[in-house]
Amino acid sequence: MIARHFGIGLAIVFIASYALAQGMADKGGTDKRRSGTQDMGGVLQKMQDDDTANPGMLFVQLGGELWGKASGASGKSCADCHGSVASMKGVAARYPAIPKGADAPVDLEGRIDLCRTANQRAGSLTSESRELLALTAYVAHQSRGFPITPPDDPRLAPFRARGEKLWQARQGQLNLSCAICHDDNAGKKLAGVTIPEAHPTGYPIYRLEWQTLGSLKRRLRNCLAGIRAEPYAYDAPEYVMLDLFLMDRARGMMLESPGVRP
Amino acid sequence: MDRRRFLAGTATAIGAIVVLPLGTASATPEAMAGAIRKVVGASQVREGRVSLDLPPLVENGSTVPxxxxxxxxxxEADYxxxxxxxxxKNPQPNVFTARLGPRNGRAVVGTRIKLGDSQKIVAIAETSGGQFWSASADVIVTLAACLDEAT
Amino acid sequence: MANVLVNAPKTAKRGSIVEIKALILHPMETGFRPGPNGRIIPRNIIERFTATWNGTEIFDMEMSPAIAANPFVSFFAVASESGTVGLRWTGDEGFVVEERVAIAVE
Amino acid sequence: MSRPGLLAAALALAAPAAVAQQVDLQVAPQIVGDAIPASLTGQPGAAARGRAIVANRGVGLCLLCHSGPIVEERFQGDLAPNLAGAGSRWSEGQLRLRIVDGSRLNADTIMPPYYRTSGLRRVARNFQGKTILSAAQIEDVVAYLATLKD
Known part of the structure; x- marks a missing residue:
């Protein structure tokens, strides 16, 4: 019974803190946006919130090990330059962003890989590899509870605008756009599954359907396959543009990484 | 969106295990009854004392607490x-067997299971005195386990 | 690259009952699923999870392919004496992982 | 509202690219008003086969968005009108056009075009040049929906 009470207590604390956080983000009290978490059953919400039950935390832990491990020709680890991972607080809430000296935005995975190739002088990590997901989860976890705050960089505007166009564009054999489902029909049932508003609050997410952790890119590819559209190449800039648009659309909402989703 | 195709794939897989020396081709209410009989023998199984906590409706059968x-x-005298x-309804009827004793203090076990479809789950507890108690629960699965989408 | 998350109290009152929760990274491949090439992906599961308290076995679980990927197990134990809780997962393809946590009993 | 020649021309243009449904694409549906009165195959469809197509989420896809009087299929969608009574609301010809290409009646419809291969963007490689359903399948679905009277 102690455990059960503890669990209920945790859930109450979570719901309360969540409501508080959302309330703070919503100064006018009119924000009706819903994180995917709010569309899940209580069981999955509890799984996400309990760090000893959230399977995404296995990857966060693994990311912690990698953080301290020297890699590449530099012989340095992430920790050698950045110190404690606490230095990463709030970072995930600001990505995608344009790195110094570059002229196009990268997502958080891209930024980590850039650090790896340019600074550690190590090999690039493959999309969806355990290492890249683990490091991303470790960094993103530091921003849990932070409001999404896209940077005020005017250079991002055209990329974000292209992301919005992609979001609105019909494609695939089924001739559907992201917006048709996730803007116009969110909250309704697609074959019994509630269509979420698609806010990128929990990435990387532990998706039960995947039975592992995955990135927003993987999630976008799933939707593209669903409407029978050709997925963009793994290194395509379209994913970053969509990410930029979605993060702006979710501005002020709280990060929950690592999220659990059905 | 093309989940049925994968369901069909799963069905083929279930069919394929007939050639494996596992004893059961796929779990059915009968196969489950057989598996239970193997555990309890000729003993009577009574309903009660056991509580089985499962969400009645799950969004994805891949990970069901x-x-x-x-x-x-x-x-020592009674545990x-x-x-x-x-x-x-999964490919085989057994999910798990946990062995406990007085050192546990409490006869409570938690885990997460896969459910290939909406179905009935049965839990049976065996007492130190050789009695069997049971509980069952029906779970509706919106999305079955063992599916995958092209990624 | 085994990865385990164990949750157990660091201290406990003598005679109290504590909960131990453990998560381990493992695909729990059922052996019933076809892969991308249409062939069945070979079974690769954890078959057994065992817990000891100062070397004495206190809990054991036989798993099947129906246990979800990245298995989670929770159980209880009487905090009888200070010591080490040993957790051991064994399975297909020679999988063996051991983890220890210390619990101080006051 | 109806531009029958355009759809026919579009389908004819798309035909050479098609493989699986090539035969179907030689069919040029004739739109009259808000309907395609004639069967795409020249034959009536079979309602029982149509029901199976509607019920199959990987083939007809219908129950992903619509609910319908198919009791054995749980978890039906609610994005789109319930299929119950479709046969009272629409004639066979009206149903046929709504399935073939509902955008001919409402450019903003979310109903996918089941019998069109032109004007689609970024179609996945394995579906390129193919229609969602064949002409014969559409006739079966039309025959089934026509039986759904209130």
Whole structure:
């Protein structure tokens, strides 16, 4: 019974803190946006919130090990330059962003890989590899509870605008756009599954359907396959543009990484 | 969106295990009854003392939390020595068997299971005195386990 | 690259009952699923999870392919004496992982 | 509202690219008003086969968005009108056009075009040049929906 009470207590604390956080983000009290978490059953919400039950935390832990491990020709680890991972607080809430000296935005995975190739002088990590997901989860976890705050960089505007166009564009054999489902029909049932508003609050997410952790890119590819559209190449800039648009659309909402989703 | 195709794939896979020396081709209510009989032998199984905590409706069958709790003093003279869980529609009827004793203090086991479809789950507890108690629960699965989408 | 998350109290009152929760990274491949090439992906599961308290076995669980990927197990134990809780997962393809946590009993 | 020649021309243009449904694409549906009165195959469809197509989420896809009087299929969608009574609301010809290409009646419809291969963007490689359903399948679905009277 102690455990059960503890669990209920945790859930109450979570719901309360969540409501508080959302309330703070919503100064006018009119924000009706819903994180995917709010569309899940209580069981999955509890799984996400309990760090000893959230399977995404296995990857966060693994990311912690990698953080301290020297890699590449530099012989340095992430920790050698950045110190404690606490230095990463709030970072995930600001990505995608344009790195110094570059002229196009990268997502958080891209930024980590850039650090790896340019600074550690190590090999690039493959999309969806355990290492890249683990490091991303470790960094993103530091921003849990932070409001999404896209940077005020005017250079991002055209990329974000292209992301919005992609979001609105019909494609695939089924001739559907992201917006048709996730803007116009969110909250309704697609074959019994509630269509979420698609806010990128929990990435990387532990998706039960995947039975592992995955990135927003993987999630976008799933939707593209669903409407029978050709997925963009793994290194395509379209994913970053969509990410930029979605993060702006979710501005002020709280990060929950690592999220659990059905 | 093309989940049925994968379901069909799963069905083929279930068919394929007929050639494996596993004894059961796929779990059915009958196969589950057979698996339970193997555990309990000729003993009577009574309903009660066991509570099986599963969400009645799950969004995805790949990871379904389950807790079995059994009323027991968990003392040398009287304890739960095993908890068995069965299902009727996965490829095989056995889910897990946990062995416990007085050192546990409490006859409670939690884990997460896969459900290939909406189905009935049965938990059976075996007491140190050789009695069997059971509980069952029906779970509706919106999305079955073992599916995948092209990624 | 085994990865385990164990949750157990660091201290406990003598005679109290504590909960131990453990998560381990493992695909729990059922052996019933076809892969991208249409062939069945070979079974690769954890078959057994065992817990000891100062070397004495206190809990054991036989797993099947129906246990979800990245298995989670929770159980209880009487905090009888200070010591080490040993957790051990064994399975297909020679999988063996051991983890220890210390619990101080006051 | 109806531009029958355009759809026919579009389908004819798309035909050479098609493989699986090539035969179907030689069919040029004739739109009259808000309907395609004639069967795409020249034959009536079979309602029982149509029901199976509607019920199959990987083939007809219908129950992903619509609910319908198919009791054995749980978890039906609610994005789109219930299929019950479709046969009272629409004639066979009206149903046929709504399935073939509902955008001919409402450019903003979310109903996918089941019998069109032109004007689609970024179609996945394995579906390129193919229609969602064949002409014969559409006739079966039309025959089934026509039986759904209130």
């Amino acid at each position: 389950l807790v079995v709790s059994v009323e027991s003093p968990m003392r 739960i020595k095993a908890i068995h869980v069965f299902n009727e």
